[in-house]
Amino acid sequence: MRILAFFFIVFSLLSFVAAQLILKRAMELSATLGFRNSRYVSLAAIGIALMTVSFFLTLGLLQRFDLSYLYPFQGLSVIFITLTAAVVLKEKLSLRLIVGAVLISTGIVLVSMS
Amino acid sequence: MRDRPRRFGNPWLQLSLSVVCVLVSEFLLKRGATEVAEPDTAISWTGINGLASPLVWWAILLIIASFISWLYVLRYIPLTVAYPLSRIVDVLVPLGCWIFLGELITTLRWCGIALVIIGLALVAKPVAQIEQRL
Numbered sequence: 001m002r003i004l005a006f007f008f009i010v011f012s013l014l015s016f017v018a019a020q021l022i023l024k025r026a027m028e029l030s031a032t033l034g035f036r037n038s039r040y041v042s043l044a045a046i047g048i049a050l051m052t053v054s055f056f057l058t059l060g061l062l063q064r065f066d067l068s069y070l071y072p073f074q075g076l077s078v079i080f081i082t083l084t085a086a087v088v089l090k091e092k093l094s095l096r097l098i099v100g101a102v103l104i105s106t107g108i109v110l111v112s113m114s
Numbered sequence: 115m116r117d118r119p120r121r122f123g124n125p126w127l128q129l130s131l132s133v134v135c136v137l138v139s140e141f142l143l144k145r146g147a148t149e150v151a152e153p154d155t156a157i158s159w160t161g162i163n164g165l166a167s168p169l170v171w172w173a174i175l176l177i178i179a180s181f182i183s184w185l186y187v188l189r190y191i192p193l194t195v196a197y198p199l200s201r202i203v204d205v206l207v208p209l210g211c212w213i214f215l216g217e218l219i220t221t222l223r224w225c226g227i228a229l230v231i232i233g234l235a236l237v238a239k240p241v242a243q244i245e246q247r248l
Contacts, residue, residue: 020193027188078198085193093194096236101198103233108204110226 005065009073012057017080019050021088068112075108125190128183129199135180136203141210142173198237205230 026043033040061070082101086093121127146169155163164170187196205227211217219227 020197023185024188024193027185031189075201075204078201081197082194085197089193091192091194094240096240097194097198100233100236101194103229103236104198104201104204105233107226107229107231107233108201110229111204111208111223113222113226 005061008057008061009070012054012061013073013077013080015050015057016054016077017084019047019054020081021084022050023047024085024089071112072109075105075112078105078108123186125187129187129191129196132180132183132187133200133203133206135176135183137206137210139173139176139180140203140207141214142169142176144215146170146173195237195241199234201230202234205234 022043026040026047029037029040029043035041058070078101082093082097085091143164146167147164149169150163150167152163184200208217208219208223208227212219
């Protein structure tokens, strides 16, 4: 049960992170190629689909676990998105941004723990 | 950062709008869900019975609005900056619960809120400097 729950938590987190990255790429494309471009449409569709998957997985998890148990994992999304955006999207990352992201994540975990 | 529209099209304004929409929708969802709560029934586990509350529908509209402004934000602001800043909502929700719903905030929770605010300031400061130079 625990392993299954962990799998679903990780899967919903990963699909959320992937959705954000893909939507970001799609919106960048739209700025240069416009909204009628087929690459934009397919990327936006994949992003929205992943967002939906993550939404329903979270809804299912919420029915089985307390929000205070699940919320810290959402807090971790700040670190994940900051790092993956730097690696995958080649965004500039400074020490300041990393420290900021770690503090925000830690803060969210603390807020939901109490 | 490339040229971008001013006023309503300003991505920072849209980022704040997106955050405000999420914030208000959370409170509407909480109100709406409590209004129609029937914890004894099995169907209520799916949350679908929440749709009976008009407040939940307003919340859904706001969530869609926040998603649209978020997409607009993504067009102009790097994810490494926009996403951490958007999590200011994790501070505003407990603060709003404290102010409007009279919910309690423990010491540990205050510490968490403080950490998030320091983190947000770290992420936001270089951005504010870039904006000033423009």
